[in-house]
Amino acid sequence: MIQIKDVTLQDVEALIIPVFEGEECKQEVLEKLVETKVFLGKEEELFVLPSINNEVRYTIYAGLGKIEDFTTECFRKAIANAVKKAKSLKVKSVGISVNVNEKLCVGGNVRTITESALLGLYTFDKYKSKSEPKETLEIYITGVPAEKNVRANEVLAESKNTAEGIILARDLTNEPSNAIYPETLAKKVIEVFEGMDLEIEVLDEKQIEALGMKAFLAVGQSSTHKPRLIVMRHRGDENSKEVLGLVGKGLTYDTGGYSLKPTDSMKTMHSDMGGAASVIGAMYAISKNKAKKNVTAVVAACENVIAPDSYKPGDIIGSMSGKTIEIGNTDAEGRLTLADAVTYIIEKEKVDKVIDIATLTGAVLVALGTEYTGVITNNQAFYEELTTIAEKTGERFWQLPSCKEFAKLNKSSVADLKNIGGRNAGTITAGLFVGEFVQDLPWLHLDIAGTAWSDVSEGYQSKGGTGVPVKTLYGLVATPCPCSQKHRD
Numbered sequence: 001m002i003q004i005k006d007v008t009l010q011d012v013e014a015l016i017i018p019v020f021e022g023e024e025c026k027q028e029v030l031e032k033l034v035e036t037k038v039f040l041g042k043e044e045e046l047f048v049l050p051s052i053n054n055e056v057r058y059t060i061y062a063g064l065g066k067i068e069d070f071t072t073e074c075f076r077k078a079i080a081n082a083v084k085k086a087k088s089l090k091v092k093s094v095g096i097s098v099n100v101n102e103k104l105c106v107g108g109n110v111r112t113i114t115e116s117a118l119l120g121l122y123t124f125d126k127y128k129s130k131s132e133p134k135e136t137l138e139i140y141i142t143g144v145p146a147e148k149n150v151r152a153n154e155v156l157a158e159s160k161n162t163a164e165g166i167i168l169a170r171d172l173t174n175e176p177s178n179a180i181y182p183e184t185l186a187k188k189v190i191e192v193f194e195g196m197d198l199e200i201e202v203l204d205e206k207q208i209e210a211l212g213m214k215a216f217l218a219v220g221q222s223s224t225h226k227p228r229l230i231v232m233r234h235r236g237d238e239n240s241k242e243v244l245g246l247v248g249k250g251l252t253y254d255t256g257g258y259s260l261k262p263t264d265s266m267k268t269m270h271s272d273m274g275g276a277a278s279v280i281g282a283m284y285a286i287s288k289n290k291a292k293k294n295v296t297a298v299v300a301a302c303e304n305v306i307a308p309d310s311y312k313p314g315d316i317i318g319s320m321s322g323k324t325i326e327i328g329n330t331d332a333e334g335r336l337t338l339a340d341a342v343t344y345i346i347e348k349e350k351v352d353k354v355i356d357i358a359t360l361t362g363a364v365l366v367a368l369g370t371e372y373t374g375v376i377t378n379n380q381a382f383y384e385e386l387t388t389i390a391e392k393t394g395e396r397f398w399q400l401p402s403c404k405e406f407a408k409l410n411k412s413s414v415a416d417l418k419n420i421g422g423r424n425a426g427t428i429t430a431g432l433f434v435g436e437f438v439q440d441l442p443w444l445h446l447d448i449a450g451t452a453w454s455d456v457s458e459g460y461q462s463k464g465g466t467g468v469p470v471k472t473l474y475g476l477v478a479t480p481c482p483c484s485q486k487h488r489d
Ligand code: BES
Pocket: 254, 256, 272, 329, 331, 332, 333, 334, 359, 360, 361, 362, 363, 420, 426, 449, 450
């Protein structure tokens, strides 16, 4: 539970106070702490001050660093770490003081606090037989000036929905492949969106076959868990015919197929539907917040496994577009499913722009690590739109070059295309393979193989699925903050 309400240490068991290094201290205790250098307000610094009357209560000072070096990212981490600290102290209620400064408007403060607190508290421990009871912590955002209350409550509701979308994406990504496979993923989508104003259609393998989605089927057909095509439609602007198309890679497990992965690379491959999870999470935020744009999302969900009738290296397969594809490696399966999903969303859903989001290549980890999502595009203005939003959401993107010489690497001598472009520039050739199917529509390809999963818990990030890039996808569709400052609010 999170709400905007003025509280003091008499009302809550812990009070979080963000502090800038070197700021003028409004409290005597804080002044003393700074004076004696016990707590200075440096970035990532936390100080817990217990006060014992009848009960133990805590003041948690959270350092933000120097005001001139302020970044929203530092604020996010400070809030998440402070809330996690409060949780570890087993308190049931916590107040978080809005540190109104000229860097963020009240909306920006409320957004940052809400998202960071809710994401910081996220854990995935449902499979532990002694898992901790789910969040009961009451959170109060305190110190919002009365005249800003209406706006603050609007932003609170919006940010809560966005955080829930991110948490949904994290949950889906973290679920193992024996729980989430195409059929159960589709069921989960239907269950989550029940009663919400969003149209959902799930196509089974017969309908997928009737559509001629041969590339998608080549990857997924041989598994006992049959493929599903999941379509979600949000209509937020009935006066416009424009529709944004989102396509998420939905490999609920990727063994590599006959080009089998070694165990160490395979064991997190239940997260190979991170792109699907992010479009489902984004659609949740878009729909719950009644975003005023039209968006359609498609997930081609399947499993890449070994069976007697699985596709093999050397096979030549068809696709919904009519293009033929030589299989060089059955582990380069994502681009095959995306090729058909992109064709479907353009031809059947009539979208005007396409963004595909995929855990597509290990090569993007080599190039950009776990901080940046690799981007390929055919439209620079569309890319600028993405990065403008990303500056505000804190998610990081980096464009890779995509000149036509790279595209040549995907040409086959026996078919129209081949699904591996060779050792060099693996992220680029994988992206450009998908680009062969976008029919000149403005297109962004987001390779999240490095950013969809975290091996560590840190700040608002928990170990496992990250939910990247739900925030930015939502931001692309959301109404921007009326305030002129750089952040979204
Ligand atoms: N799902 C993987 C990519 C991946 C790697 C995601 C690491 C997350 C972490 C993808 O299907 C794959 O196997 N790609 C191959 C492509 C290669 C065979 C051309 C890869 O990156 O090794």
